[in-house]
Amino acid sequence: MSQGGGKVVILGDEPExxxxxxxxxxxxxxxxxxxVKEKIIExxxxxxxxLPAPDVTIDQxxxxxxxxHKRWHDADVYFLFNEIKEPxxxxxxxxxxxxxxxxxxxxxxxKTVPAVVTAxxxxxxxxxxxxxxxxxxVIGPTL
Numbered sequence: 001m002s003q004g005g006g007k008v009v010i011l012g013d014e015p016e017x018x019x020x021x022x023x024x025x026x027x028x029x030x031x032x033x034x035x036v037k038e039k040i041i042e043x044x045x046x047x048x049x050x051l052p053a054p055d056v057t058i059d060q061x062x063x064x065x066x067x068x069h070k071r072w073h074d075a076d077v078y079f080l081f082n083e084i085k086e087p088x089x090x091x092x093x094x095x096x097x098x099x100x101x102x103x104x105x106x107x108x109x110x111k112t113v114p115a116v117v118t119a120x121x122x123x124x125x126x127x128x129x130x131x132x133x134x135x136x137x138v139i140g141p142t143l
Contacts, residue, residue: 007036007050008032008034008035008036009035009036009037009038009047009050010032010035010036010037010038011038011040011041011042011047012038012039012040012041014029014032014037015029016028017029036050053095053120055069055076055094055095056069056078056092056093056094056095057092057093058090058091058092058093059090059091059092060090062088062090064082064083064084064088065080065081065082065083065088065090065129066080066081066083067079067080067081069094069095072140074140074141075096075098075138075139075140075141076094076095076096076138076139076140077136077137077138077139078094078135078136078137078138078139079134079135079136080092080127080129080134080135080136080137081132081133081134081135082129082130082131082132082133082134083132084131084132085131085132086131087128087129087130087131088128088129089126089127089128089129090126090127091124091125091126091127092124092125092127093118093122093123093124094122094123094124094125094137094139095122095123096122096123096139096140097121097123097139097140098139098140098141098142099112099139099140099141099142100112100113100114100115100123100125100137100138100139101113101137101138101139101142102135102136102137102138103136103137103138104136105136112142113125113137123139
């Protein structure tokens with residue numbers, strides 16, 4: 001919501017209805033002059049400049065690697081899953097400060113993972129996945 005400091009970007013035509021407190025009470029918008037509007041339905045440079053930096057980047061396109069990021073009060077948690085039957089190797093860059101650890105759920109083991117801190121203060125590390133392998137990474141204080 002824009003009242004909380006967020007930005008509203010409208011790609012293409014303006015919406016015909018806007019939901020306020022309930023979908024049952026959707027009405028035509030009164031005034032959207034405060035929103036950023038782009039007639040072209042694509043991520044233009046203008047739209048990209050409004051977006052926050054991504055919390056995960058991968059060294060090359062990889063739709064087969066799924067990532068979920070959760071921020072705790074003192075750590076960042078990433079669940080990564082290789083959803084194909086081939087091994088996968090990528091270098092990823094993650095948001096977070098501290099030690100990168102892999103929590104092995106099958107054994108309960110916690111392993112420190114070597115990472116490089118980038119100029120932007122993010123953690124960069126190479127990862128190798130077996131077919132259909134999942135990894136749980138935690139960045140924060142060492143346990």
